[in-house]
Amino acid sequence: MKKRFWNETLTVLAVAFLVSFSYPAFTSEINAQTQTILDAIQWISWTAFAADLIYGIIRAESKKRYLKSHPLEIAAVVLPFLRPLRLLRIVSFGSLVIQKVVIGRSFGITIRVFVTTFFLTYIAAIQITLIERNALDSNIKTFGDGFWWAITTVTTVGYGDRFPTTTEGRVLAVGLMMLGIALIGVISATIAATFVKMMQDDSKNV
Structure with missing residues (x-):
């Protein structure tokens, strides 16, 4: 239950990051208050993704194997603009449903x-x-x-x-x-x- 809640939280943060990441590309002028909000969203999402990666490494029996099998988690922390890639898990799940049913x-x-x-x-x-x-x-x-x-x-x-x-x-x-x-x-x-x-x-x- 806790794991599911945490995964859903990370997905919501990925969406929030995608919005905050995309917003500056649609407008040439951003006031200081808006920029502060966008920065806060990005820092909160980075902190959550970094904590998730560190926790996974600590819990893993083989840290090397964990790092090899979780490239998206690493990319989300090292390369901020790739953080929305977590949403691809939803894409993968939907594709599997289509694949099996239709x-x-x-x-x-x-x-x-x-x-x-x-x-x-x-x-x-x-x-x-x-x-x-x-x-x-x-x-x-x-x-x-x-x-x-x-x-x-x-x-x-x-x-x-x-x-x-x-x-x-x-x-x-x-x-x-x-x-x-x-x-x-x-x-x-x-x-x-x-x-x-x-x-x-x-x-x-x-």
């Missing part, structure tokens, strides 16, 4: 990957907007610009009308490109597996 396993995995990619694309759009907005030669000034850039990058379209000019932005772009390549690979593999299964089924019916 459709096949491979398609369920594809949905999970697709939703996860879209979620990470949104985070990248927020981050690139915050990074690039005040750069001198930047062409990404609003969240709309950042989201358009993120979508064209993750889908490997790359129109080139929006692009990062800072070092931090380019590093983020590389990560998003790798994510896009992985997404295309998963979707292609799923489509191929579907056709193979259809051919096998047809062969059995002959």
Whole structure:
């Protein structure tokens, strides 16, 4: 019961952090009071996630194995903008339900990957907007610009009308490109597996 309550609390904090993290990308001016509230939310969420990670390490029989099997928890503490990744547990649970009740396993995995990619694309759009907005030669000034850039990058379209000019932005772009390549690979593999299964089924019916 306590564990469930704590997990739900961390999920709520992840949502709160996502809101506080996203808000600055949608407005160019934030007053001191609002900034204080946003900072407080982020510090509270960081403290809770750090405490959860430390507690898990202390309780684990094999600390090395625990660290290897909990990459999201580590990412949530080390890289603050990845803290909303905890919400992917909800995505994973929903995908498993779809996978078992409605459709096949491979398609369920594809949905999970697709939703996860879209979620990470949104985070990248927020981050690139915050990074690039005040750069001198930047062409990404609003969240709309950042989201358009993120979508064209993750889908490997790359129109080139929006692009990062800072070092931090380019590093983020590389990560998003790798994510896009992985997404295309998963979707292609799923489509191929579907056709193979259809051919096998047809062969059995002959």
